[in-house]
Amino acid sequence: MAHSAKPISSPVPDAWYPTLAVFMLAIGLVVTASFFIYEATSPRKYRSLAKELVTGTVASVFLGFGSLFLLLASGVYV
Template sequence: MAPKPITSPVPDAWYPTLSVFMLAIGLVVTASFFIYEATSSRRNQSLTKELITGAVASVFLGFGSLFLLLASGVYV
């Protein structure tokens, strides 16, 4: 029985599109985080909202960076 080759679950043609969309979403969420931090007072800040917003931005920027590297030919 011959082993099956390892293939990507995402088609290679989708890498540039995924990187643009994920980086755009990550940058928008990051901008909303900075706006929230700059405009809310110390009494009105919520640690839960800050952690969730930071985690969402981090995930989108991380996967966006990964797909950008894959689209440019750097296979990680």
């Protein structure tokens, strides 16, 4: 009753890694820039903590996955 093991494969094709890295890093950098612009231009008493947390989280997720796909595209398998 030995089951043959299936090799682990990525749910994303390897050819998509560079494209995903570029797009996710670009989106993450744009969201980060919008966060900094929001912080620099809005007065302190009109800032929203919820908006800051959401913007920071979205930027972090896109930059994190973009970095992951950049490493995968360059051959560093993490």
